[in-house]
Amino acid sequence: MTGEGSGTRDEGRGAVVDGSSRSTPGGPPQHHGGTEASASHHHSRARDTGSPPLVPRPSSLLPAVSVRDLRRDYRMGGETVHAVRGVTFDVVDGEYVAVVGPSGCGKSTLLNLVGVIDRPSGGVVAVRGRDVSTMTDKEATLFRLRNVGFVFQRFYLMPTLSARENVELPMAEAKVPRAERGARARELLEYVGLGARERHRPSQLSGGEQQRVAIARALANRPALLLADEPTGELDARTGEEIIRLFGRLNADGTTIVVVTHDEELARAAQRVIHMRDGEITRDEWRVASGERPAGGPPPASG
Ligand SMILES: Nc1ncnc2c1ncn2[C@@H]1O[C@H](COP(=O)(O)OP(=O)(O)OP(=O)(O)O)[C@@H](O)[C@H]1O
Ligand SMILES: [Mg+2]
Numbered sequence: 549m550t551g552e553g554s555g556t557r558d559e560g561r562g563a564v565v566d567g568s569s570r571s572t573p574g575g576p577p578q579h580h581g582g583t584e585a586s587a588s589h590h591h592s593r594a595r596d597t598g599s600p601p602l603v604p605r606p607s608s609l610l611p612a613v614s615v616r617d618l619r620r621d622y623r624m625g626g627e628t629v630h631a632v633r634g635v636t637f638d639v640v641d642g643e644y645v646a647v648v649g650p651s652g653c654g655k656s657t658l659l660n661l662v663g664v665i666d667r668p669s670g671g672v673v674a675v676r677g678r679d680v681s682t683m684t685d686k687e688a689t690l691f692r693l694r695n696v697g698f699v700f701q702r703f704y705l706m707p708t709l710s711a712r713e714n715v716e717l718p719m720a721e722a723k724v725p726r727a728e729r730g731a732r733a734r735e736l737l738e739y740v741g742l743g744a745r746e747r748h749r750p751s752q753l754s755g756g757e758q759q760r761v762a763i764a765r766a767l768a769n770r771p772a773l774l775l776a777d778e779p780t781g782e783l784d785a786r787t788g789e790e791i792i793r794l795f796g797r798l799n800a801d802g803t804t805i806v807v808v809t810h811d812e813e814l815a816r817a818a819q820r821v822i823h824m825r826d827g828e829i830t831r832d833e834w835r836v837a838s839g840e841r842p843a844g845g846p847p848p849a850s851g
Contacts, residue, residue, distance in 0.1 A: 610676050610677035611638040611639060611640050611641075611674075611676075611677075612639045612640060612641050612643070612675070612676060612772060612773050612804040613637075613638065613639040613662055613673070613674070613675055613773065613804075613806070614638050614672070614673070614674040614677075615635055615636055615637050615638070615658075615661075615662065615671070615672070615673050615674075616636050616671050616672040616673075617634050617635070617636055617670065617671040617672070618632055618634070618635045618636070618658070618661060618668050618670070618671035618672070618673060619632055619633060619634055619635075619668055619669045619670035619671050620632040620654070620657050620658075620661060620666065620668055620669050621669040630827050631654045631657040631827055632654045632657050632658050632661065632668075632827045633654075633826070633827035633828050634670075634671065634828065635654075635658060635671075635824075635827075635828065635829055636671075636829075637822065637829065637832060639773075639804060639806060640804075641772075641804055642799070642802060642804055643804055643805075643819060643820060644795070644796075644799040644804075644805045644807075644817070644818045644819045644820070645805065645806045645807070645818055645819070645820045645821070645822060646806075646807050646808075646809055646814065646815040646817075646818035646820070646821045646822070647659065647806065647807070647808045647809070647821075647822045647824060648808075648809060648810070648815050648821055648822070648823055648824070649823055649824035649825050649830075650825065651810075653824045653825050653826060653827065654824055654826075654827040655777075655808040655824055656777050656808060657827075658808075658824070659775055659777050659806065659808050661673050661681075662675070662696075662773075662775060662806065663692065663696050663698050663775045664680045664683065664688045664691055664692045664696060665692070665698070667681060667688075668681050675691070675695055675696065675772070675773060676695065676772050676773075678691070678695075693718060693721055693722050693769060694722060694769050694771070695771050695772050695773065696771050696772075696773050696774075696775060697765075697766030697767055697768075697769075697771035697773070697774045697775065698766055698775050698776070698777075699759070699762050699763055699766050699774070699775070699776035699777070699779045700762070700776075700777055700778075700779075701777055701778035701779065701781035701782055702782060703750070703755075703758045703759055703761070703762045703782075704762065705750040705758055705761055705762060705765070706750075707749065707750050707751060708749070709749070710746060710747045710748060710749055711737060711742060711745050711746050711747070711748050711749075711750075711753065711757075711761045711764075712730070712733045712734065712737060712746040712747065713733075714750070714761055714762075714765050715732075715733035715736055715737060715761065715764045715765045715768055716729040716730065716733045716768070717765065717768075718765060718768040718769050719732065719733070719768050719769060722768075722769050724769075732768065733746070733764070733768070734746060736764035736767055736768065737761070737764050739764065739767075740760040740761070740763055740764045740794060741760060741790075741794075742757060742760055742761060742764070745757060745761075754787070755782055755783050755784075755787060756783055756787030756788075756790050756791065759779060759780075759782075759783065759787075759791055760790070760791070760794065763779075763791070763794060763798075767798075767803075772804060773804050773805075773806070774798065774803050774804065774805045774806075775805075775806050775807070776795070776805070776806075776807040776808070776809075777807075777808045778808060778809055778810065778811075779791055779795075779807060779809070779814075780792065780809065780811045780814055781809075781810070781811070785813075788811060788813070788814070789813070791814075792811075792813060792814050792817050795807065795814070795817065796817055805818075818835070819834065819835050820832070820833065820834050820835065821833045821835070
């Protein structure tokens with residue numbers, strides 16, 4: 549997890565220490581604070597095309613996520629709920645991981661800890677080698693803004709803002725210049741298939757369209773990591789499939805994804821499925837890398 553002496557040239561880690569030293573948050577995405585020299589050590593498909601890709605291609609050798617003996621207790625009156633009880637795993641760059649398990653087993657709690665929305669009661673969460681469990685709230689906010697994209701079941705778009713303005717919001721918070729924000733927001737809306745809807749407000753969009761705006765918003769600052777909690781939970785099967793396809797494309801384009809879901813079809817699209825029960829990981833299942841999504845095949849072997 550600490551990458552010391554591994555020859556990674558401090559790539560990424562020093563650069564995100566206070567979240568402010570990354571040169572251009574809205575700039576070319578593949579340099580996660582790395583230098584030209586260090587970036588050239590790693591193959592990146594981004595370099596093949598000449599133009600910057602929409603989604604980041606992190607070049608660090610550090611895991612995207614490292615979780616060690618992670619715990620989260622909730623105190624409720626006199627009693628304690630052990631929502632996450634000593635969970636350990638890594639997610640490497642480019643992985644597409646689904647977290648599944650019965651209601652109440654701690655999936656959302658775990659995702660919120662990884663996304664620096666919540667803090668652990670014990671153990672460590674590191675995102676791209678940076679220990680996020682001990683950050684101050686201010687550090688956490690900055691870190692989250694620039695390194696993690698979060699998609700929720702209920703979209704949480706700003707109702708008074710247009711699709712484009714919603715996508716621009718995290719860029720404004722990250723102080724990306726105004727002109728750049730508009731261009732990038734348009735580019736992202738095109739990517740999610742909503743180029744023609746940029747001026748619509750959330751109430752003028754279907755559920756699936758709203759979720760696609762929310763996904764574009766999550767990608768606004770080129771996060772290293774996309775997290776999603778039940779992203780198809782509010783959608784009908786057909787609309788859910790559009791989101792599943794979009795996630796597949798994002799992952800194929802280099803985005804690291806961790807998605808919590810009850811949706812078997814969504815879980816089936818991931819390369820790896822982490823099964824949870826009662827706050828613990830009971831199974832960590834790798835699949836054969838499947839470029840193409842099985843169309844209406846049998847349910848996964850998870851049982
Ligand atoms: N803020 C909170 N305060 C107290 N207990 C909580 C809190 N949030 C979650 N819990 C409890 O922690 C446990 C795990 O909750 P969590 O929301 O992580 O489950 P989940 O796996 O996401 O479930 P679902 O599939 O229904 O969304 C549950 O027993 C829940 O009641
Ligand atoms: Mg949940």
